[in-house]
Amino acid sequence: MYRKDLKESLDSVLNFEILYGKTFLITGASGLIASFLIDLLFYANETMDAGIKVYALVRSKARAELRFQPLLERPGFHLVMQDVCDPIILKERSDYIIHAAGDGYPGAFRKHPVETMLPAVMGTFRLLEYMKKTKGSRFLYVSSGEIYGSGHQKELVETDSGYVDPMKSRSCYPSAKRAAETLCASYFAEYGLDIVVARPSHVYGPNITDKDNRASAQFFRDVQNGRDVVLKSRGQQLRSYTYVADCASALLTVLTTGVPGEAYNIANPAATATIAEFAETIARIGGSTCRFECADEAGSPEKTPVSYAVLNPSKLQALGWQGCYSIQRGIRHTLESLLLQA
Template identity: 35%
Template sequence: MIYNSIYREDIKYVVGLELPWEKIGNKSILITGASGLIGSFLIDVLMEKNLHGLNCKVYALGRNLEKAKNRFERYWTSPLFEFVSHDINEPLELDNANQVNFVVHLASNTHPVAYATDPIGTVTANIIGTNNLLKFAVKHHAERFAFASSNEIYGENRGDVEFFDEKYCGYIDSNTLRAGYPESKRCGEALCQAYKKQENLEVVIPRFTRSYGPTMLKTDTKAISQFIKKAVDGENIVLKSAGTQYYSYTYVADAVAGFLTVLLKGESGEAYNIADEASDIMLKDLAKIIADFASKEVVFELPNETEKAGYSKATKARLDGSKLKKLGWNAKYDIKLGLERTMKMLTDKQVKK
């Protein structure tokens, strides 16, 4: 992937943003969920920026050494890159690091089948894992902790607003299997606030929308990921509902640009939606764009019981990104352009990693 020309454009776009990069210059950053959609792109950005003198040591944390070595082969021997094999549900120590300046918690189950088949892991990563990392951040005198949260924390739209701002709170039935993800994300946010008050730790909370891009994992069962995979494989797009769900989406380059804006410019204790109205779309229209790109059809199919157990009940979840835009962030890609770039990269014979 890193050698693909379109992907290189995306990396250079984020690297070239006017941000206070000096805050992480000659510093260190720990990133959990390193091999995930957001984490892998973020690491590519930081390692590219290091080629331009940033000198930021990246600790990339994940559970699968082989997968990480394959994904980050280009950096594996760099003194500015170190992979840490670790399960975040266990306390974390780094033998060779007295101080880690920034801690970024991106590790989480983030797709429906995982919610249904690994509900315990879903909850513990967002609560126990977050607590372990917050403890680590305090012990290692971190300057700032970033907890990757989600549009899921807003729950179901009460019908009173068109867009969710950062103060909105909708309904979640906590006594369900599916509630494990949004409720644990809410709890993770609350833990961040507790550490801010009790341990004087600087915390920021970027709230991601449904993110997508060429770095998505093959195991991802979100609807948009399944649509893209079907198209890349030359198959019809399978829609397992009427498709009237109206959601915000974010292309990975814009998501990481938004994340870095929050990390480097956000106010401690604040949450920020990473969202742009130009990427709000109904699921059926999303499926149609992808099907048209691949010259395929949209077909309907009933979901199985495992899939239904993991699906969100929210029918409208459009996020208000104006708070983040006041910090200077603006999305570069709308939904159609982001999808086109993703599809071109994933169908490119050059794409290997």
């Protein structure tokens, strides 16, 4: 199933051929999005003789070697062991830099708000300086739909901007993402660097990490471990959900086809649901039961204040990209892959 997802994702990338023979630096390589991207690029090497080289930047060697064990001996795959907040140690020029490092889950926002902010702000600075020095071709910053903040009741387009309380530590994530986007825009304006920004909606898939404590990740683990799916809130927040294979093809389409200095929402218009609907669908497809254990959500340091987070992908679709995965199909593929791992 995973290889089928890789094929379908690859087939959905616009102008993929311009990536043949190129060198990538990808940060946050062991994470949900970046790890699928790397698998996708090496699937292209395997099936299309693409000749792509990847430098995968990670902090944990043990975790990376476990995640990428099948690739460790492949030509063109290299691990770079460092913190993205430090000066980039790689001397070779990278044609494409994809910055996907950083913790994007509520536990990190609560326990480590400073460490949540630094990879976005300082990491982006380090990578842009590396690109400026080595004259890289294009920089893709993987931002987040959380940058839109709260106060919306409509589909969000790239020019929208809502409220984020700068004095709440929970704002560490959206505020840092906003700052990183502005840093990208500033390097584009002042130094002429070719940058594009992608704003994924809520991304899920079988390569969720162990530390990911987002509600969606916990729902999948419940089914994987034979438990009831437990919803610990009323779950009325409405969101765009994007299966990781759709996210990867969208990111590479932005990389190959996006307009320099522009931002693009990543979402599938056929994949919108409340958290409760998402949980119930996971339970139904996984042959489980969905239980509600509503706690008092008021004042929770992990709870997002955003109740409506539906992204409009028209600008991305204008590049020629189309999503392939409905919520039902994405959940089914996720569960099939996870249950094979169990």
